[in-house]
Amino acid sequence: MTALVAGTPAVAVTVADRPVPERSTAGLLAELRRLYRQTEAATExxxxxxxxxxxxxxxxxxxxxxxxxxxxxxRDGRTAAGLLARQQYRSRTDLSPYLRLLLASDPRQALDQGHVIRRVSLERAATVARLTGGERRADALAGKARRALDAQLSLAGRRAAQRDGVRKRLRGVEELLASIGDEELGRIAALEREEAAGAQRRLLASGALDGVRPPTEGGAAALGYAVRQLGKPYAWGAAGPDAYDCSGLTSRAWAHAGRAVPRTSQEQWARLPRVPLGRLRPGDLVVYFPEATHVAVYLGDGLVLHAPRPGAEVKVSPLAANPVLGAVRPDPEERPLARARYTPPELPEGALDGPDDGYGGN
Structure with a gap:
């Protein structure tokens, strides 16, 4: 969390009709960041x-x-069983097979008939067995279907509660933003940009991003898709085509490239192969914050493309605009393109100029 900066003016704000003690610009920025992180965690x-x-x-x-x-x-088995029962009733006799053989005018024919009777009996037994097994299978499947439906209803209820939680957290952000004047918001945004620029300078000075690497064919396709989404609004839970949240953008970009990746930033971090920052190539995913609650697509040259937060739009930012957790690669087994075959996507004018902060509200 951001430390207080000496000399930063303090302001008094009111949230939900409750006075809030005076806080410095840095303190307000820290509070906004906390609320945004909680909102993004709830969204994921x-x-x-x-x-x-x-x-x-x-x-x-x-x-x-x-x-x-x-x-x-x-149902078919029960019909067959009923037919067998009627046939058996019509052909019922009290004579034993031995007596029927002795009384037959043609013993050979009687033997043949006995063979047929045995075959029919076996078929009857098999039909009964199938019927019994079918009943057991139907009962078992009915139980599984009931339990699966119960689980579905439970998940639906949990998602509705999470939706309400996201909305509540967004209201907290909106209330705090509404309580801060435009001048102070300008100071907050300037402080955030200054801190991000400092973090980016330190990252570049460390040499962690030295070297230029071309993407794979899939990485180039995912990045090209993401570039075409620049300027579209952030919306929690959205995965395009008109709006995105952070992982909605990254998952949809790689789906466009023909590679399914998990929907959430936490699952992308947990399930995709890790890659050191020093080996990043365009199309890789950069994950942020200790809880892996934010993710962006690596553009190259120390830049990422992402859906920052509510109130902002899909844009290009310095890689270190947020605290970096690490990076993952959706297609580690694919070979990168030859340098001569890769042309970085052309960015529209102002791709870097849009606000990262989202302090303008939704």
Whole structure:
């Protein structure tokens, strides 16, 4: 969290009709950052539950199809069993097979008939066995379908609660922003830009980003898609095409390149192979904050493209504009393009000039 800066003017604000003690510009910036991080963490939890809910809905659909097929098979089996029962009743006799053989006018024919009777009996037994097994399968599938539906309803309820949590946190941001005057907001934004510039200078001076590396074909496609989204608004839970949150942009960009990646920044960090900052190539994903609550697409030359936060638009920023956790690579097994084959995407005018802060509100 940002330390207080000596000499920074202090201001008094009011949030939700409650007076808040005077705080410095740095203190207000720290509070805004805390609220934004909490909002982004809640948004990513909402996204993760949504992804899990989609998987659960697909499981319910599969089980429903299997259960319907099992019930059709069971219905057919019961029809066959009923037919066998009627046939058995009509052909019932009190004579034993031995007596029928002795009384037959043609013993050979009687033996043949006995063979047929045995085959019919075996078929009857198999039909009964299939019927019994079908009933067990249908009962088991019905139980699984009920449990799967219960899980789906539970996930839906959890997602609704998370949605309400995100909205509550966004209201907290909006209330704080509304309580701060334009002049003070300008000082907050200037302080944030100054700190980001300092972090970027230190990162570049460390040599961590030395060297130019071309992307893979997929990385170039993902980056090209992301560039075409510049200027579109941030919206929590959005994955395009009209608006994005941070991981909605990165997951959709790589999906456009033909590579499925997890929907959330935490899962992207947890499941994709890590890559040192010194080996970054365009298209890699840079993950931020200890909780992995923000993610961006690496553009090259120490720049990233991302959906920063509510109130802002998809834009290009210095890689160190937020505290870096690390980087991951969606396609580690692919070979990079030859340098001569790669032309960095052309950025529209003002791609770097848009606000990172989002302090203008939603």
């Amino acid at each position: 939890a909402y996204n993760a539950t949504g992804e899990e809910l989609d998987r659960q809905r697909a499981r319910v659909r599969r089980l429903d199809r299997r259960l319907a097929a099992a019930r059709r098979s069971l």
